[in-house]
Amino acid sequence: xxxxxxxxxxxVVKGAILAGCxxxxxxxxxxxxxxxHAAAMYMPLTGGTFVQAESEVAxxxxxxxxxxxxxxVLTASSGPGISLKQEGVSYCAGSELPCVIxxxxxxxxxxxxxxxxxxxxxxxxxxxxxGNYKVIVLAPNSVQEMCDFGMLAFDLADKYRTPxxxxxxxxxxxxxEPVEFPEPIEKIPxxxxxxxxxxxxxxxxxxxxxxxxxxxxxxxxKLQQKYAIIEEQEQRAEEYRTDDAEIILIGYGIVSRIxxxxxxxxxxxxxxxxxxxxxxxxxxPTKSMTKLAKSAKFFLTVEMSNGQLVDDIRLIxxxxxxxxxxxxxxxxxxSIKEIHDEVMKLMRLS
Amino acid sequence: xxxxxxKSDSFYDVYERRPGADKLTTTYCPxxxxxxxxxxxxEALDDFGVREKTIFISPxxxxxxxxxxxxxxxxQVAHGRAPAVATGIKRAxxxxxxxxxQGDGDLAAIGTAEIMHAANRGEGITVFFVNxxxxxxxxxxxxxxTLIGQKTMTSPRGRTVNNEGFPICMSEIIATLKAxxxxxxxxxxxxxxxxxxxxxxxxxxxxxxxxxAFTFIEVLAACPSNMKMTPSRSRQWVKEVLADYFPxxxxxxxxxxxxRKDLSxxxxxxxxxxxxxNIETAKVDSEKIAPYREKxxxxxxxxxxxxxxxxLSLGTVLSEMSMRHxxxxxxxxxxxxxxxxxxxxxxxxxxxxxxxxxxxANPTILIAMNRPSLDKFExxxxxxxxxxxxxxxxxxxxxxxxxxxxxxxxxxxxxxxGNTKAANMxxxxxxxxxxxxxxxxxxxxxxxxxLKRKNLVELNQKAILRGAEFIKNLxx
Ligand SMILES: Cc1ncc(C[n+]2csc(CCOP(=O)(O)OP(=O)(O)O)c2C)c(N)n1
Numbered sequence: 001x002x003x004x005x006x007x008x009x010x011x012v013v014k015g016a017i018l019a020g021c022x023x024x025x026x027x028x029x030x031x032x033x034x035x036x037h038a039a040a041m042y043m044p045l046t047g048g049t050f051v052q053a054e055s056e057v058a059x060x061x062x063x064x065x066x067x068x069x070x071x072x073v074l075t076a077s078s079g080p081g082i083s084l085k086q087e088g089v090s091y092c093a094g095s096e097l098p099c100v101i102x103x104x105x106x107x108x109x110x111x112x113x114x115x116x117x118x119x120x121x122x123x124x125x126x127x128x129x130x131g132n133y134k135v136i137v138l139a140p141n142s143v144q145e146m147c148d149f150g151m152l153a154f155d156l157a158d159k160y161r162t163p164x165x166x167x168x169x170x171x172x173x174x175x176x177e178p179v180e181f182p183e184p185i186e187k188i189p190x191x192x193x194x195x196x197x198x199x200x201x202x203x204x205x206x207x208x209x210x211x212x213x214x215x216x217x218x219x220x221x222k223l224q225q226k227y228a229i230i231e232e233q234e235q236r237a238e239e240y241r242t243d244d245a246e247i248i249l250i251g252y253g254i255v256s257r258i259x260x261x262x263x264x265x266x267x268x269x270x271x272x273x274x275x276x277x278x279x280x281x282x283x284x285p286t287k288s289m290t291k292l293a294k295s296a297k298f299f300l301t302v303e304m305s306n307g308q309l310v311d312d313i314r315l316i317x318x319x320x321x322x323x324x325x326x327x328x329x330x331x332x333x334x335s336i337k338e339i340h341d342e343v344m345k346l347m348r349l350s
Numbered sequence: 351x352x353x354x355x356x357k358s359d360s361f362y363d364v365y366e367r368r369p370g371a372d373k374l375t376t377t378y379c380p381x382x383x384x385x386x387x388x389x390x391x392x393e394a395l396d397d398f399g400v401r402e403k404t405i406f407i408s409p410x411x412x413x414x415x416x417x418x419x420x421x422x423x424x425x426q427v428a429h430g431r432a433p434a435v436a437t438g439i440k441r442a443x444x445x446x447x448x449x450x451x452q453g454d455g456d457l458a459a460i461g462t463a464e465i466m467h468a469a470n471r472g473e474g475i476t477v478f479f480v481n482x483x484x485x486x487x488x489x490x491x492x493x494x495x496t497l498i499g500q501k502t503m504t505s506p507r508g509r510t511v512n513n514e515g516f517p518i519c520m521s522e523i524i525a526t527l528k529a530x531x532x533x534x535x536x537x538x539x540x541x542x543x544x545x546x547x548x549x550x551x552x553x554x555x556x557x558x559x560x561x562x563a564f565t566f567i568e569v570l571a572a573c574p575s576n577m578k579m580t581p582s583r584s585r586q587w588v589k590e591v592l593a594d595y596f597p598x599x600x601x602x603x604x605x606x607x608x609x610r611k612d613l614s615x616x617x618x619x620x621x622x623x624x625x626x627x628n629i630e631t632a633k634v635d636s637e638k639i640a641p642y643r644e645k646x647x648x649x650x651x652x653x654x655x656x657x658x659x660x661x662l663s664l665g666t667v668l669s670e671m672s673m674r675h676x677x678x679x680x681x682x683x684x685x686x687x688x689x690x691x692x693x694x695x696x697x698x699x700x701x702x703x704x705x706x707x708x709x710x711a712n713p714t715i716l717i718a719m720n721r722p723s724l725d726k727f728e729x730x731x732x733x734x735x736x737x738x739x740x741x742x743x744x745x746x747x748x749x750x751x752x753x754x755x756x757x758x759x760x761x762x763x764x765x766x767x768g769n770t771k772a773a774n775m776x777x778x779x780x781x782x783x784x785x786x787x788x789x790x791x792x793x794x795x796x797x798x799x800x801l802k803r804k805n806l807v808e809l810n811q812k813a814i815l816r817g818a819e820f821i822k823n824l825x826x
Contacts, residue, residue, distance in 0.1 A: 003632050014627050045626045047618040049441045054467035061431035065438025068425045091428050176681040178673045184623045195423030197446025199402040207426035261706030
């Protein structure tokens with residue numbers, strides 16, 4: 001197996017290309033810029049196209065065009081740029097266009113800073129743009145997963161005709177780890193509904209407009225049914241040392257890597273603690289969560305935001321057990337010691 | 351006019367997509383310029399035999415439902431974004447004929463950036479820009495092209511220069527750009543001007559079909575309903591008033607000398623993809639690394655110095671070499687809050703076990719290449735840890751007495767080797783020798799694969815050997 005040492009931001013591009021993606025449209029922003037750099041380097045060399053768009057608004061609309069035309073297409077940005085893309089993501093969702101958007105989250109609101117945060121959770125996981133839609137959200141926590149989810153995202157996008165996000169933080173984008181690259185996929189799936197400038201596709205229409213309220217309601221119901229199937233079939237989560245765990249730490253992205261170390265440390269001290277890492281943020285891993293809530297005394301969610309993931313967990317747990325939050329913001333990262341001490345404090349309380 | 355109003359093959363016979371009972375007429379008001387322009391376009395697509403190849407982009411505005419009528423591939427898009435969408439489509443299917451059809455609100459207000467940049471890139475598309483000096487769809491608000499003094503719902507006392515500025519002349523602006531091949535403003539006014547518009551539409555499409563040229567056709571057109579005029583009166587107004595402010599004519603035409611733009615993409619076989627992506631297999635020499643198989647290793651290394659001292663690459667080289675010893679490894683650059691304090695630094699974790707947090711708060715090994723780094727990180731090192739510092743640059747000794755300390759004049763030795771920049775590899779050599787972290791042979795052999803600048807491999811190999819030698823002499 002080919003192992004290469006590289007950055008998360010580069011791995012996601014190589015993964016995407018191995019998954020048959022041949023178009024990248026984006027606007028640079030730290031800490032996501034290496035994605036644009038890698039795409040600019042490799043798209044043309046692999047028979048693809050790369051455009052540095054005039055804005056994120058333009059970029060997502062180029063994505064809309066490429067997806068309409070049947071390409072596997074990628075774009076990437078960070079908070080401020082994702083805000084700008086939201087209009088286009090809503091159109092993609094409405095027109096049921098598969099595409100992949102990478103969000104390497106930085107500190108906000110406003111210009112914030114370029115340090116890692118997880119404060120885009122709400123604007124990504126809750127749809128973000130206007131209308132009744134959701135998007136699949138994958139949350140990698142390693143460079144290997146940046147590659148793997150770069151591939152998986154395209155499969156899910158095509159399978160469900162939906163935009164898929166790869167949502168992670170500046171750390172996972174910036175760090176380097178060894179990656180095993182798989183072989184490229186044989187061929188991207190045939191899509192009969194796209195426009196290709198051919199006779200067979202000249203009756204095809206890509207649109208999100210439905211003037212008649214009944215038609216639009218039907219369209220929305222169809223979307224909701226699709227989301228229900230996704231919720232049923234695509235939940236993914238990693239459990240770490242949860243077997244006999246009385247305390248469950250929950251976090252995604254870089255936080256889950258820190259939590260893993262915290263769990264090991266606490267286990268050495270004899271504390272029965274485990275970790276749940278949501279891999280899909282939509283669909284939310286409700287199955288693992290409800291299962292773990294049956295045996296756990298409490299959950300502690302650790303986030304680099306004002307507590308956005310924790311809201312969803314509390315909705316699922318409905319007060320059955322306490323769900324606590326430990327969070328940092330502004331680009332500060334919760335340390336192993338901080339989390340360790342928080343667990344000890346909560347144990348004394350409960 | 352009859353000939354051009356005949357239903358063409360590029361229109362559907364029956365407008366099935368149109369809701370309601372009437373499936374035969376368009377949604378456009380009598381006298382509206384959109385209907386006429388649609389016909390001119392459809393007729394040209396027929397005549398050039400490109401209906402099947404055509405992908406028509408409907409904007410937001412009165413022509414939002416152009417897809418009711420055109421029997422072509424159809425894509426309906428967000429307000430103002432048609433040229434960006436067209437970019438994505440044309441690049442996916444260079445053989446197709448892509449039409450971006452837009453109103454004046456769509457193109458000259460909300461979509462100004464998209465049209466400017468698609469034009470500036472010279473995308474191989476045809477833009478039809480319907481300038482009716484008003485927002486039709488939303489009920490007659492002011493457009494960027496509304497004339498001075500013209501009353502609209504949002505300029506009820508007439509547009510003033512003071513408050514709204516001047517009507518914007520898009521064709522003239524687009525014509526200043528280098529990439530557009532053909533830019534003309536025409537009108538749908540009387541029969542003569544419409545017949546001329548017909549020729550212009552054909553020329554523009556032909557230039558896309560034959561040469562992938564970017565062309566931009568502005569069409570002055572009437573909106574009788576919002577102007578509250580009869581169709582004939584509104585056409586008169588277009589001719590006499592609108593065309594007076596927006597001069598008709600060719601604004602740019604370099605179609606003669608323009609050479610066909612090649613939009614084809616490279617063809618790369620799947621079997622060539624790993625090479626094209628520069629995916630290399632890091633060689634692992636299992637025999638040579640055998641002595642390290644049982645080694646228990648759990649290092650958390652902080653490497654810090656000035657930018658330019660090669661601290662980041664010191665970290666990546668160590669990491670690459672660790673990977674070649676089948677160790678788990680992660681590398682994290684100083685980033686975000688870590689960047690405070692004027693030092694560049696990176697964190698490397700090397701372990702036999704899967705690595706949790708890649709962050710290093712309490713290093714087992716600190717490599718300090720300058721004084722601020724030693725000052726900043728000395729007290730974070732775990733008790734029993736190791737501090738390696740460059741004593742040719744750092745003028746004080748570490749104060750800790752519970753850690754191992756190696757003072758190595760890395761910069762001085764590097765200067766002796768003829769390149770200050772090799773100081774980081776001297777430290778690599780020293781570290782792996784001191785800690786017996788890995789096989790020096792493997793490190794030396796792999797250096798060529800790991801370093802980007804191949805002309806520096808030999809120098810850096812020497813540096814690694816010198817670093818190791820320094821430690822051997824210490825141990826003696
Ligand atoms: C983002 C956004 N803002 C506003 C609107 C509302 N809107 C629809 S059409 C339109 C103006 C269209 O005018 P124009 O482009 O001149 O086309 P016409 O209707 O005159 O053909 C506006 C403002 C919208 N659909 N989307």
